Amino acid sequence: MTARVLVVDDLAPNVKLLEAKLRAEYFEVITALGGREAIELARTQSPDIILLDVMMPGIDGFETCKLLKEDPLTRHIPVVMVTALDQRSDRIAGLEAGADDFLTKPVQDLALFARVRNLSRLKQMTDELRHRHAQGAQLGAIETPKIEDVEREIGEVIIISDRPVIEGLENDSESLLSGINFSYQNDSRELLDRIRTDLPDMIMVDLGLESYDPLRLCSAIRSAEGSRLLPLLAIADQEDTRRLVKALDIGVNDYLMRPIDVQEMAARVRTQLRRKWYVEHLRDSLSQSLELAVLDGLTGIYNRRFLQSQLPRLLTKAVKRELPLSVMILDVDFFKAVNDTYGHDVGDAVLREIGHMLHFSLRGMDLACRYGGEEFVVVLPETPREGSEVIAERLRKEIAGLQIDAGNGQSFSVTVSIGMAFFDGTSREETPASLLKRADEALYRAKEGGRNRVILEAA
Amino acid sequence: MTARVLVVDDLAPNVKLLEAKLRAEYFEVITALGGREAIELARTQSPDIILLDVMMPGIDGFETCKLLKEDPLTRHIPVVMVTALDQRSDRIAGLEAGADDFLTKPVQDLALFARVRNLSRLKQMTDELRHRHAQGAQLGAIETPKIEDVEREIGEVIIISDRPVIEGLENDSESLLSGINFSYQNDSRELLDRIRTDLPDMIMVDLGLESYDPLRLCSAIRSAEGSRLLPLLAIADQEDTRRLVKALDIGVNDYLMRPIDVQEMAARVRTQLRRKWYVEHLRDSLSQSLELAVLDGLTGIYNRRFLQSQLPRLLTKAVKRELPLSVMILDVDFFKAVNDTYGHDVGDAVLREIGHMLHFSLRGMDLACRYGGEEFVVVLPETPREGSEVIAERLRKEIAGLQIDAGNGQSFSVTVSIGMAFFDGTSREETPASLLKRADEALYRAKEGGRNRVILEAA
Missing domain, CATH: 3.40.50.2300 (Response regulator)
Incomplete structure (x- = not known):
């Protein structure tokens, strides 16, 4: 290169x-x-x-x-x-x-x-x-990170060695190493197993390791997708420069020579941790800003774009596993009257409260989104017909029970009409569009039937 | 590695x-x-x-x-x-x-x-x-690319060589190389200058080049930030494997051995082009999805988040260069009546039309965004006081002239009130918040004064 x-x-x-x-x-x-x-x-x-x-x-x-x-x-x-x-x-x-x-x-x-x-x-x-x-930062979609956003309080460091690096390191309370938790591990296979699911912030590998080829270990850590960018620090003996050069070639980030100076070790470990946290911060904030694209600005729950990407997946999964799935559309009753009576800000508050309620009231596997205007869509995967009806009825009641602040010291409540379509998991003809269309038809009947009710399409 | x-x-x-x-x-x-x-x-x-x-x-x-x-x-x-x-x-x-x-x-x-x-x-x-x-694709913020989204019609390839690679290549009309435009360049410095501003899709470097060290050229192309991932293909003579190994080490992507087989060349060039276009597609669609976070879903123009990130920059720049800057807030008059009379869909159409008009009517350096509800904000950098007033007046008239489809075969029009604050470039106390606040006060006076008018704060 x-x-x-x-x-x-x-x-x-x-x-x-x-x-x-x-x-x-x-x-x-x-x-x-x-x-x-x-x-x-x-x-x-x-x-x-x-x-x-x-x-x-x-x-x-x-x-x-x-x-x-x-x-x-x-x-x-x-x-x-x-x-x-x-x-x-x-x-x-x-x-x-x-x-x-x-x-x-x-x-x-x-x-x-x-x-x-x-x-x-x-x-x-x-x-x-x-x-x-x-x-993203240039666009304002991401905030430019400040140093303090990136730093963390505790760094977890695993040391792979048959012998102590510095005596009493695990219990070190010197300020130099404060905020860094060191733990020893001398079983390399156990380490490789562990890092598949539970990555530390850094690994130190003693190149004098006898129980396992330390270079092989470095290579295994470096080539696994999850730990590709994990800081890896070699510990070398003075006479072992050949192995050290190979370790650097494999992708070890840094090294310490024995006898180890605790101050140098602290500084090198901190340098690596800072670098790791910086990259993670970039990655996380980029992900968050991508997520902004599928969140509704007003309510903070998912938007229509997210539904459009997820409903086909959820339906495909339901067909494949022959599991049921329901889709409901919730529409706020007389929403125009709310806006006319209390103003747009209070109307917005109604939508936010409902979004909030849906977010906290549904299971993790369910999907709730703002579909547009005063309409919300909820998808319930793996839920039988009766169960879906119970959930819809519960949501209707919970929304009717919300006390909305009218801004003048008074409060009021709203109701929703809910139309629901049910897919039993067997048909291969069902599409996201057909489900939404049938839910919309059921919603129409709920509105016609007097509002503040749930209509589940006929079986 | x-x-x-x-x-x-x-x-x-x-x-x-x-x-x-x-x-x-x-x-x-x-x-x-x-x-x-x-x-x-x-x-x-x-x-x-x-x-x-x-x-x-x-x-x-x-x-x-x-x-x-x-x-x-x-x-x-x-x-x-x-x-x-x-x-x-x-x-x-x-x-x-x-x-x-x-x-x-x-x-x-x-x-x-x-x-x-x-x-x-x-x-x-x-x-x-x-x-x-x-x-991003998982979230639905990005569409999963199809092969045909990634492919392009024409690939531009520059060949750096003192001698022809294949006779008559520039004028080749064989179907094998169709869609690839080859051009020769034998001045390496000229090439390095050119690629700073105008990157081809690929560069082929003849390792037998005599006028310039071809490895140095590969290294210069590879280490420049813009061409770091640009496909680079070496052309080598059979006896020149040592130089070829070094070229691959520097980061050349692929090579062809003389005498060159046109079919093999076509296939290798296409492989590289496909890879480049794939990476560019990933990058572009990631950028687009980041941009979604700062676009208003209804009107397609920038949203309040974008204004919040850009206004401080524009103001800082104005202070630094001692140039003026104006901020106007536009608010649709009697917007509630539009919604009540024609329904929310038509209300939304009004906002879209205004957004569209702002987008096309303003200069590239100006910034227009939907600030929320029926409010828009426009920022005019480097514009004197009188000029800003003229632009605001023009926008007011253009909006009043929009014919909005009422959906019943009829059309109607709306007006806006505009409040504007002006920064002359000299004060160091001005902030984005103070500018917006003064524009809002001017807007209040425009509304009080009878609407459908521009009020610029007193000098």
Whole structure:
């Protein structure tokens, strides 16, 4: 794979050196000689990854990283800090500024390419999601996330290891690791079973694991659809770089070297958790905004579009499993008079109250939607004829019992007429349209018959 | 990277051999001994790629591939056909069945891993998009695409080469290549400039290119954000496999070996075009469904949610550039009487006609939305005070001139009252809420003053 790499260093020879290495491997390179320029390029040129020198005049690498990670336009871009000395204090400061990784000068080719490939691949996997989300936000269909919307209180981390990573980690109460629940698991098969249904926020795999091939485990986690983007952090011994390179190639997100520094571990784990939560937030808010398209703006229950997509499915399922299904149309009686007497706002309140009542009064499998104007449709799957009639009668009574606030200190009530069609599960000729048509005919008879009643079509 | 590979062959030793090779490189492997089983596993186990033997009893590889590519649940999964002999007829049949690539037995490791990595990476890049789309389709917010929705009539293909690929290709009228417009470009820099603004459907790069490093060109195309997923097909000479492997590693989607067989070329180009159009279709329909969330269901113009997201932006821009901005609220006069006299359907038609008129009568930079009930809001950016008044007056007259069908063969007309607030671009205290409030006050005076008029707040 290739990627667009932004190289930032105040010394031109350093920039040239990294640029040459990267270009020889056919990466695209853009360069900046300082923090401000780097931020500007990151905003306008969409690099896939940023290699950022720590020691620079003006704003240094830490400050640049912090600014990049605070900006919604750039915070998804992985940042690798390049430090002159492999100093613990630098690493901690960098991780606290939000850096995703480190390279030590002189930069080793293998480490460089592995990091660049790995981090840019992860970014590219979520680019599409980020673009759709940005589009939704641009339209106002999605709210732009604030950092605090994305963060969660507790992170669940599973450690796969035969030996303790840090003594007493499970009971650690140091503030560094607060809010992260660590648990050990040394049965890899049990873990693979578990993550099918119950994903933690992150998994740490000890590459010194003896009971199971740790690389195989990483590959299994990474290639399962549910855990494809799950943060995976390797724990390696100093002498085990070959296995580590393979682990990064498989798609491990990050690693820690033994002996493990608790501060570095805390920072790296937090970086991964932030990234995961960010992606989940994008996904969830995109889903919510898709759902807006099938929700009725006034009542908050589903709209006609949703009914049109779901009724055919429910009917197909009923035919396939030979189970009954009823469809009822509820129409508010004398709704025009409500609007005329109390005004449109109170009329809207009537519709909202009914929507609310339907939402809470029906079973999870039932479907209630606002069909338009003062009409609602309810679909009852897997419900026998008598049961459907009982439910319809109950809804009619519950609606008649609603006390609507007239706005002048008074309250009033409304009634509905309900027409219902029943499908016994046997005919193959039934269609969504035929069901709705028969329910509508029954509704007409309910209205003709004096309103405030349920008419179920004749068997 | 890793991937979940489905290996399909009726001979267990063949399955074992491929499985061992792939597992040694830490790919996850699932296996099937026949076409039916393969289809079932593809539907339930979501593999990233399928290695499919051609010669099998029951349904053979071609038929299996065809069925996989016809099924909406599996058609995005790349299929590599494994053939015993490198026969042209097999390749053509496979490509026509929709196969993405071929491997010849005995399978070479290098070719195997390159293909698996390359094809599964491309799939994984669009998985997120596919999942969001599927979710939207499940909700009924997006229609499930039919093959014919995705296909287009013309594919634009640019060939980067110093020499002809196939003689007379530009003027080819063979049915094999019909619907594909090929054009040559031998200036690589010109191409890179062009694709920033005007993307073709596909680019073919001759790896024998002498005027520019062809691998560098592939990398530049692949790492630019706009062309990241653009189909890229390499043209290689038989002796140039090393360069080809590198090209595949960079992210070239497919390749053709010289001398080029026109039938194979047509099939490979079509496979790539189909994949591109499929992804674009997913993206477009996802965008459309996001847009549904900010459109008013009745009138089809923007809704209040959209106004709430855009008005702050427009105001910020006006402040920054010191340009004026006006906001008007339009309210239909005696709307209740319309509903009472002609019924709700005709009332709805009034709102639709007004929405339609606003949509077509305003400039592209203006914003019109249904604010709720019979109220509309129009925002006019960069418009001086007098100009805004002229536009408001014009809208008032145009609405008064609309002939609304009363449904009984008669027609009638309605009027609107308009209240308008003006921001001159200089104050920093102005807010969206203060603008709307002042427009609402002006509207109140328009109503009090006798309706059917425009009131612009005092300067």
